[in-house]
Amino acid sequence: MLQYIVAGLALGSIYAIASSALVVTFVSAGVFNFAFGSIAFFVARFYYWLNSEHHMGTWTAGVLSILVLAPALGAFLYGALFRHLRGKTTLVKLVATIGLSVALPPVANLIFGSQAITAAPGLAALTDKPYHVLGTAVTTDQVITYGFLIFVVLAGTAVLRFTDVGLRVRAMVDSEAMASLSGTNPGRVSLGVWTISTALAGLAGILVAPTNGLSPSGMTALLSASIAAMVAARLRSLPGAVLASLVMGVVTDVIQKYLPTNSTLSAAIVPSIPFAFLTVFLLFYVLRKGTIDEEAAGGGPLDAAIKPAHEDVGDIVTGDERAWERYFGLIPFVIVALLPLFFSGSPYWLGLTASGLTFAITFLTFTVSTGEGGMLWLSQIIFAGAGALGAAQFVQAWHVPVLLAIFLAAVVAAIVGAIIGLLTIRLGDLYVGLTTLTFGLLVETLVFTRDRFAHGGIGLTLTRPSWAVDDLPFAYLSLAVFVILALLILNLRRSTSGLALRGVRDSTPAARTLGLSVVQVKVVVGAIAAFVAAIGGGMQGLYTMSAQPSSYATFAGLVWLAIAVTMGVRSITAAAVAGILFTLSGGLVTSYLPARWGEIPAILFGLGAIGVARNPEGVVLQQGRMIRHQVAKLVNRIAPLAPVPAVAGAGRSGSPPTGGPGGQPVAHAGSNATSATAKVES
Structure with a gap:
């Protein structure tokens, strides 16, 4: 048992270092860094490139990676991205860091090579022999990990509490606006925080690589565990994040002592432990306080007062818009619709076009959930997988026609989406993203891995209708499905429910004040978004004629x-x-x-x-x-433009003018309602 506890404390120490960095950046800069795992992978890959491929000494490579490359990368990313996120909405911050998490791993592969790395070294020399404490072997890597955690906690506490730099950081945490008024430069403080955070990310990546593997998926597991620890600490408590990380690491290793080996269930349970922690703490906080919001207790009244209001740039229109301009945005869609005919003579490009149209259907789910609902759901690919796998089940078990099977699977997904919309009603934007991410990862590890769906790793078969076997008719079948769903979204957008949806998206408190049903809006959006994603996933499976769970990783x-x-x-x-x-x-x-x-x-x-x-x-x-x-x-x-007809009585004394400067007509809010809708449509 002691061996499992020692190993668990080492793993928990790595989680603690990572979660500490995330907590510091969140409380000081207001940004939840979804790219943390990708940054850790980039620095760890550079360390491997120096140490294993160019045979540089362990500590020399470590110093160059953690104390040179990582801070330089953090400063670059701050200048290129993070400084532009100050004052942005939570949604924009999350999407931007998600974009960084997508871009960094392929950049690392492009620079250092994309070969699979099955065994990665830590900071200990390969010739080091383990120590023995109370009859339990303790490796040098574990000792180094414990030492780094103690150093990070003690040094971080000393700097934050007893130095001028720490005072400035704490002032930023309490109120960035007041810190600015007192002479503190928020930009310099944030730059320092991001360089240190990136260094800690690189350290955590190098330390965890021997355990989780040097791959984006291994660093994703590091990010997932850190997220769980952050949620346990309410995103702001550094001691709470460290304690939760250590407990989670011990539980992860100790539970393996009691699970059967060579079991698919065991392989699914172990990586799901962080998400179980996250789920338990989310439920606890919601049941205890009724709501949980990442902006609670963040900043001061002045920060809230100067926070920019939501700006929906898609609705900005000009007063002199002509009728032809309203349909200008349809030109790209017409080009897309003609592409299957254009590539009809090339099976390769026609196949890619048909596949692209199925993805276009799926991407409409983001138009509904994020574009219309203002919610960042990170589990939409799971609903797409449910559409494909569910359709295959309906076809094989009940011999339902395949298109009807896709529709039925989408209905089931819509019910689940409505339930998730209902359960996340009291969560802030960040917590909604984390909750849906957790839901997706749990379904991926506990449900999609079942042999009923995986079918020995080969997936389930989906057969196209006889009249859509060839890619050309299938492409236009996909286009027809896209148009039907697009009309559904347009109808929602132009309906009374759509107006309520926009009100909730712009300001939930204001919407409640006006008597709008936030619960109804969230449930409707969740159901429609899940339905659209499942239809898209079913069409993807129909294109490949296979429903493969591994194609729908969260x-x-x-x-x-x-x-x-x-x-x-x-x-x-x-x-x-x-x-x-x-x-x-x-x-x-x-x-x-x-x-x-x-x-x-x-x-x-x-x-x-x-x-x-x-x-x-x-x-x-x-x-x-x-x-x-x-x-x-x-x-x-x-x-x-034709001149505006004179309004009766406009020339009489005391009558207001009907035109702007130069005689140009003035557009009124009411006259722009139709044009605004058309422009958003484009």
Whole structure:
């Protein structure tokens, strides 16, 4: 037993170092760093490159990685991204850091190589012999880990409590606005915090690599455990995060003593322990206080007063918009619709186009949940997998026609989505993201791994309808499904429920004040988003003619989110463009670039999601607006706007003018309602 406890404390110490870094960055900068695992992977991969591939000494490589590269990387990321997140909404902060988490691993593979690394060294020399304490072997790596944890806790406490630097950091935690008024430079403090946090991420990545493996998935497990410890500490308590990490590490190792070996259930339970911790603490806090919000007790009254209001850039319109401009945004969709005919003579590109249309259907789920509902659900890929696997079950068990089976599986997913929407009603945006992420990971590890779905690793078979066996008719079947779901979303957007939805998205407290039912809105959005995701997943399975659980990994869904956000999460047309680009970009890279450049699309989509900090509307809406503006200027030169008819009585004394400066008409809020809807649609 002592051997398991010693190993568990070492693992918990690594979790504690990671969670400490996350807590410090959150309380001081207000950013939950979803890219922590990717940063840890980047630094650990650099350490491996120095130590194992170029045979540099262990401590020399460690110093260069942890004390040189990691702080430099942190300073670069602060200048390029994190400083632009100050004052942004929680949604924008999360999406931007998720984009960074998508982009960094392929960048590391591009620089250092993408070979699989099965055994990674720690900071101890390979020739070191273990120590024996009370008859239990203790490795040098474990001793180093304990030492680093003690150093981080003691040094961090001393700096924060007894130095001028710590005073400035604590002032930032209490109120950034008041700290600025007292002469503290928030930018410099944040820069220092991010460099230290990145160094701790690199340290945690190097320490955990011998246990979890040197891979993005191994660092994802580190991030997941750190998230659980943070939630246990209410995101703000450093001692609480350390204690929760140590307990979680011990439980993870001790429980393996009592689980049967070579069991699929054991293999599923062990990685699920952090999510069990997260779920228990979330339930405890919600039942205890009725609600849990990441912004509670954060900052002061002045910070809340100067916080920028929500700006829905997708609804900004001009008063001189013409009728033809309202449909300008349909041009990209028409191009997408014609692509199957254009590629009909090339089976390879036609297949990629058909696959892209199935992804376009799936990406509509982000249009509903994030674009319309303002909720960051991180489990949408799980609903897509449920659509494919559920459809296969309906077909094989009850011999239901495949398209009807996809619909039935989507209905089941919608019910689950409504339940999740109901359960997360009292959570803040960050907690909603963490809760849905936990839900996705639990389903992935405990449900999708069952042989009923995995079927020995080969998945389940889905057969296309006889009239859609070829890719061309299947592509237009997918396009038809996309159009039907798009019309459903448009109807929701233009309905009374859509107005209520926007009110809740802009301000939940204000919506409650107006008497809007927040519960109803969240449940409706959750149900529709899950339904759309399941339809998309079913169509993906129908394209490949196989429902494979491994195709629906939760963290792979973050790539989907990055793509949707890059193109424009509020635009229906952008979802179609995103799906096509997702598959065609991979085909272009595979066909025309060397194999080592194969991850370029993931890097670009990740960088695009990072760009949400500066461009929340996405590429499609932004570029469409610029092109529309240039075309409108050209049209105005050819056919100027007709003069506004004189209003009766306008010339009488005391009557207000009907035009703006230069006689131009003034657009009123009521006259722009239709044009606003049309522009959002584009």
